[in-house]
Amino acid sequence: MDQTEPVCGALNVSVLTDRAAMEAIADDWRALEQRCEGGLSFFQGYMWCHSWAARFAGGAGGPRPFVATAWCAGRLIALWPLMQSGVAGALSRIEALGGTHTQYSNLLMDPDFAGLSETIADKLLAALVDRGDFDVALFEGVPDGSALATMMARANSVATVRNAASLLDLTGFASAEAYVAGLGKLQRRNRNRRRNHLARHGELRFSVVWPDDPAFAPTIQHALHLKRRWLTETGRLGLGLSQTGFGDFLAGLEGDRDSLSGACLSVLETGDRIAAVELGFLHGGHYYCYMGAFDWDLRDASPGKVQMEMTVCWLIDNGIATYDLLANPAGYKESWSNRTIGLSTYTIAPSWRGRFYARGWVATARPALKRGLEALAYRVRRLAALTQGLGCIVLLA
Numbered sequence: 001m002d003q004t005e006p007v008c009g010a011l012n013v014s015v016l017t018d019r020a021a022m023e024a025i026a027d028d029w030r031a032l033e034q035r036c037e038g039g040l041s042f043f044q045g046y047m048w049c050h051s052w053a054a055r056f057a058g059g060a061g062g063p064r065p066f067v068a069t070a071w072c073a074g075r076l077i078a079l080w081p082l083m084q085s086g087v088a089g090a091l092s093r094i095e096a097l098g099g100t101h102t103q104y105s106n107l108l109m110d111p112d113f114a115g116l117s118e119t120i121a122d123k124l125l126a127a128l129v130d131r132g133d134f135d136v137a138l139f140e141g142v143p144d145g146s147a148l149a150t151m152m153a154r155a156n157s158v159a160t161v162r163n164a165a166s167l168l169d170l171t172g173f174a175s176a177e178a179y180v181a182g183l184g185k186l187q188r189r190n191r192n193r194r195r196n197h198l199a200r201h202g203e204l205r206f207s208v209v210w211p212d213d214p215a216f217a218p219t220i221q222h223a224l225h226l227k228r229r230w231l232t233e234t235g236r237l238g239l240g241l242s243q244t245g246f247g248d249f250l251a252g253l254e255g256d257r258d259s260l261s262g263a264c265l266s267v268l269e270t271g272d273r274i275a276a277v278e279l280g281f282l283h284g285g286h287y288y289c290y291m292g293a294f295d296w297d298l299r300d301a302s303p304g305k306v307q308m309e310m311t312v313c314w315l316i317d318n319g320i321a322t323y324d325l326l327a328n329p330a331g332y333k334e335s336w337s338n339r340t341i342g343l344s345t346y347t348i349a350p351s352w353r354g355r356f357y358a359r360g361w362v363a364t365a366r367p368a369l370k371r372g373l374e375a376l377a378y379r380v381r382r383l384a385a386l387t388q389g390l391g392c393i394v395l396l397a
Helices: 019-024 026-035 046-056 111-129 147-154 176-181 185-199 216-234 246-251 296-301 303-317 352-396
Strands: 011-016 064-072 075-085 093-096 136-143 161-169 204-209 261-270 273-283 286-294 322-327 339-348
Touching (some): 011 111, 019 026, 019 046, 019 064, 064 111, 136 147, 136 161, 136 352, 176 303, 185 303, 204 303, 216 246, 216 273, 216 286, 261 303, 273 303, 286 296, 286 303, 296 303, 303 322
Antiparallel strands (some): 011 064, 064 075, 136 339, 161 322, 261 273
């Protein structure tokens, strides 16, 4: 152990199971966040976890918080925010607090106590396993090399599903102008063409809207409306977007323009209408691109891509290091990123029902079903495009 590292005489672990207990350690939680900035840990922060629990947890039959904490001499040195769901007779699950809305599963581990990381991990795992009243613990989107990935290795949990997150490292660009100048000739031409095309609908205006702005909440609701229409038009599913109260949850998130932290909206307008909007989260110089939406009627002008470019330029000029497009690789993400981070799904299944769920559903049936639905949606979109084309031929004949 490094001689400068704090010495911990007694390591105490406790589990918080309601919002009141979470609120009681809010200052300690936020202080730990600041010491753990980076490491893809925004979704383990107090603002996200408490806001989500206040909106969705604790009701009859709903998920219940299970926040494991480790303390040393009165100092919070590790925190693992989880939740438990499932009613009597049904499969009982433990997963990241926030469920499908939480993009990265992780935990907060005080870097000052790195020498105790294995001991802390073992005690947090024991707090989970000793609970004993769940069928399966499911951790999705665990970043490679993270504290949680290391913990899962100690728990002998094997990664069952592999994924990746796409990121754009912004540290190599001195300014937005340098970023644009570094693009290939074809990329610059395509981006200029998109802007010019979109500008035909009205003057382009870009702004960043923060939660203290009266326009923040209604713009969130409008973004969800745009996103849901996109899902309908493209035949995709968005289960998280359909959850009752999701819009109010997003509209209630905190953000601060002075410290460049928390929630913010990148809004692109053309004339008197919103062409595209993106909800993102800033934490420790890292920007999480959480939800993008655009006006479907303007899709031929690619307003979402124009907004993304303006957002990236704004981030560079404000000293942000990373633009994170989150999980699930896609063709468009490749052109907006220059590195990836591997993600894994881990399970701990103490019961036969949990093992069946982990192996049969999570590792096998669900990925196959997702691929099938995506292929079906693609064929439906192709058929719709073909039908539309045939209709035009008939009208012109």
